[in-house]
Amino acid sequence: MSLRLGSIAPDFTVQTTKGVIEFHKHIEGSWAILFSHPADFTPVCTTELGEVARRSSDFAQRGVKILGLSANELKDHEKWVEDINEVNNVNVDFPIIADGDRKVAKLYDMLDHLDDTNVDQKGIPFTVRSVFIIDPKKVIRLIITYPASTGRNFDEIIRVIDSLQLGDKHRITTPANWKKGDDVIVHPGVSNEEAEKIFPGFRTVKPYLRFTNSPKLPF
Structure with missing residues (x-):
């Protein structure tokens, strides 16, 4: 079944740069953003993760937990995070899912099926730039999918969180x-x-x- 606004965000258990995470348990009682990246050591992704780290206090003020995803293994993530920190002068302190087998990408329909050149060495599609905003009831409130070539606008993502939180309360x-x-x-x-x-x-x-x-x- 396709995920839509109003769907309950599917649960999963994964390895991340911050250890094993059970998704529903990890985000319990919080807003959350789950966002995917095509691959480690790629230019656009490096700028995006750096921007999220730079704005970590903005997300924390809003009670939002961040969880990134990239279609590589954990050992690659750990080396990549060093690059992200160096290039952007930040400290990436949020978890990044190691999704080399595309388990979460398939669950959330993040794979790029239309671009047959966007595959890894095994011929498996990479993820596109998906964004899911999830509320404290684990309901999906926003879905945006960017092409792999276009970096996300995190001002817009924060703007939507502000709108949703105000609307829910007032x-x-x-x-x-x-x-x-x-x-x-x-x-x-x-x-x-x-x-x-x-x-x-x-x-x-x-x-x-x-x-x-x-x-x-x-x-």
């Missing part, structure tokens, strides 16, 4: 290009009477489009 949604602190939209399921109590002074643009000041995030 009965709001966020408009196009929303950023932390911008006005938000009153959820369509909230009546005008309720809105006056919850969001005093909200403004109506159309009966179905009502704006209010953004609730504050706790950081």
Whole structure:
């Protein structure tokens, strides 16, 4: 069955650069990001993992656990992490899954089946750049898949986490290009009477489009 928004993130047990991890147990009670990489010692991946390490405090403030994945063995990961730290002047302190057999990649449909050149020496497809945001109930809330050639925008990933966390707590949604602190939209399921109590002074643009000041995030 294909994974969709609202699916429960499948559980797995894997070797990582931080030891053996049971996924559901590891993320219990937290938000989580699971993101995949085609291979170790590749240029785009090296910049991405460095950026995640650089922004580790941003994820920690939001209660988000990070788990990377690359389609190589553990011994390669350990050497690669040294390169990532050196090139980006960071300390990669989050786990990276050793998924040489593509166990997790298959479980989460991360394999590049369409590009027949994107394979390892054994002819097994590499992973594409998948991102899964998973909430504390282990529900998948976002899925983005980038081509192997394009590095991810982690500003966007953090932006979506902020939107989801605010929406879960405050009965709001966020408009196009929303950023932390911008006005938000009153959820369509909230009546005008309720809105006056919850969001005093909200403004109506159309009966179905009502704006209010953004609730504050706790950081």
